[in-house]
Amino acid sequence: MAVTYTLIPLHLRQDFIPACIKVLKHEWPQCKAELLPRLENAKCTGLSCSLGLIEHRDHALPKDTVIGHVRFVPVTNRPKAVFIEGQCIDGAKRGRGLGKIIRDRTEEFLGKLGYHEVHLHTDASHKGFYLRQGYRVHKFLVHTGGANLLRTFGDVASWHGNTASRGWEEEYEGPIATEEEVTDGVLGFFFVKSLVEVSTQD
Numbered sequence: 001m002a003v004t005y006t007l008i009p010l011h012l013r014q015d016f017i018p019a020c021i022k023v024l025k026h027e028w029p030q031c032k033a034e035l036l037p038r039l040e041n042a043k044c045t046g047l048s049c050s051l052g053l054i055e056h057r058d059h060a061l062p063k064d065t066v067i068g069h070v071r072f073v074p075v076t077n078r079p080k081a082v083f084i085e086g087q088c089i090d091g092a093k094r095g096r097g098l099g100k101i102i103r104d105r106t107e108e109f110l111g112k113l114g115y116h117e118v119h120l121h122t123d124a125s126h127k128g129f130y131l132r133q134g135y136r137v138h139k140f141l142v143h144t145g146g147a148n149l150l151r152t153f154g155d156v157a158s159w160h161g162n163t164a165s166r167g168w169e170e171e172y173e174g175p176i177a178t179e180e181e182v183t184d185g186v187l188g189f190f191f192v193k194s195l196v197e198v199s200t201q202d
C-alpha cells in the first residue's frame with residue numbers, strides 16, 4: 001500500500017485544523033491551539049503560517065490523516081531566517097521515523113520559499129533529536145514577528161525583540177524572558193540549522 005506524506009498549509013484545508021489542535025494540545029496542554037481557526041482564516045500569502053503533516057494512503061479510509069503540525073513565523077533580525085514553532089508528531093505515532101519526515105518536509109518547504117536558516121526552540125528531552133538532525137544549539141537571540149503565538153514554551157510567551165503581529169498582542173503575549181534566561185538554557189534550547197552549504201555567522 002502506497003503511503004506518502006505532505007505538508008499542507010491549513011488555510012487551504014481548514015478541515016484539518018481540529019486534528020492539528022488535538023495534536024498540539026496533547027503535547028502542550030497550555031498552548032493556544034484553539035485559536036488556529038482564527039489564525040488560518042485569512043488567506044495566507046506568506047508567514048506566519050501553520051501546516052499539517054498529512055499521511056495519504058491510496059487504499060484505505062480515511063485516505064488523509066493529520067499526523068503532525070508545524071508553524072512558521074518570520075525572523076526579523078536575520079536575513080532569510082525563519083522560526084519554527086509547534087513542530088510536533090502525534091504522540092501515538094512517534095518512534096517510526098515521522099519526526100525525520102516532518103523535519104525533512106519542513107526544510108524542503110522553507111528552502112523552496114527561499115529561506116536559508118531555520119530556528120526553533122525545544123526542551124531538554126528533545127535536544128538529542130535535533131542534534132541528530134543537523135541542528136546546533138545557539139546562544140544568540142532571534143527577533144520574530146510574533147513567535148510562539150501558540151505558547152508552546154509554557155509560561156514564557158516572548159522574549160525581547162519578539163513582537164506579536166499587530167492586533168494579536170493581548171491574546172498571545174505573556175511574560176517576557178530575560179536575555180539570560182533565553183541564552184543559558186533555563187528555558188530549554190534554541191537551535192539553528194543552515195539550509196544552504198555556507199555556514200551561518202553567530
Ligand SMILES: CC(C)(COP(=O)(O)OP(=O)(O)OC[C@H]1O[C@@H](n2cnc3c(N)ncnc32)[C@H](O)[C@@H]1OP(=O)(O)O)[C@@H](O)C(=O)NCCC(=O)NCCS
Nearest residue numbers: 086087088089094095096097098099100122125126128129
Ligand atoms: C521530536 C519529535 C518530532 C520526534 O518525532 P519521532 O517521530 O519520535 O522521531 P523519529 O522516529 O523520526 O526519530 C528519528 C531519530 O531520532 C531519534 N529520536 C527521536 N526522539 C528523540 C529524542 N527525544 N532524543 C534523542 N533522539 C531521539 C530516534 O531514535 C531516531 O533515531 P535513528 O535515526 O537512529 O533511528 C517528537 O518527539 C515530537 O513531536 N516532540 C514534541 C514536539 C517538540 O518538542 N517540538 C520541538 C520543536 S517546536
